[in-house]
Every structure is written in structure tokens, then in C-alpha cells.
Amino acid sequence: MLGRFSTLLGKVSAWLTLFMVIMTFVVVVMRYVFDVGLIWLQESVVWMHAVVFMVGAAYTLQREEHVRVDIFYRQMSPQRQAWVNLIGVLVFLLPLCVFLGWKAFDFVAVSWRLQEASRESGGLPYPMIPLLKSILIVMPVTVALQGVVILSRCVRTIRGS
Secondary structure, three states, X not given: OHHHHHHHHHHHHHHHHHHHHHHHHHHHHHHHOOOOOOHHHHHHHHHHHHHHHHHHHHHHHHOOOOXXXXXXXXXXXXXXXXXXXXXXXXXXXXXXXXXXXXXXXXXHHHHHXXXXXXXXXXXXXXXXXXXXXXXXXXXXXXXXXXXXHHHHHHHHHHHOO
């Protein structure tokens, strides 16, 4: 179930990437062909770029496409790899997710409380900025959930089932 959610986030991220490329093309055409600048559209492309990375993080972890220095790891048995992954999730991944979520919470809460909008005239209106900043909480939650999936897989591998 949680694995399917990470896959869904990966697909959303892929479609958002395509949409971001199209919007970038529109920004360029509007600016250089029609001499019209749409600040809100330019800002939305920047925010989409951030969302692609943050929403796609759990999917990347699920697919084991993240950066890994595996000089020794690839030659280990599946049980040893499971132990390395289990320790990595417990010692590094989950504490990092808790820390990021904890630090982001106040930042996001202040944005909602202030009803933050873009500083630029013609930029993104409220509630877009707080909504987009909320992804800073979504990302560590989804990555932590994918970490739980990895933990369960590791335990099954270690037990030999």
C-alpha cells in the first residue's frame, strides 16, 4: 500500500516535470515573442521545480535511484545488504525525516498564519505560497513512509522469508 503511494508520487512528479517544461516554454514565448512577462507563471515554474524534487524523493528511494556509494554493498549477500539498509534507515533516514519535518513545521505554520503571498507585484497570490511551502512537510513524511516499507522488506529478507 505505501509502496503504491510512492509510485503514485513518482508518476505525479513525472507529469509535473512535463507540465513544468511546457510552462517554461510558454514563459519564454510570452517574454521574447509577445514582450509580456507573467510573474506568477515564472514563479510557478520555480515552485514546480522544487515540488518535483520533494514529491519525487520517496519514489526515488523506492526505486533505489538515489545516490549511493556502493563499493562494498553490491558484493554483499542479500541478508547483509538488508542489514545495511535497515541500519541506514533507522540511524540516518528516519531521524533526518523527523528533523526536517520538525524544522519545517514552524516555517510552514508562519506562512499560513501570515497568509503569505508573493513579494512580487503580479506574483502568486495567497494561498499558493503557504500551500507550496507545505510540501516541506509532505516530503519528509513520504520519505519516512517509504523508509518503513524498506524496513519491512529488510526484516523479511533477514528472516529469510
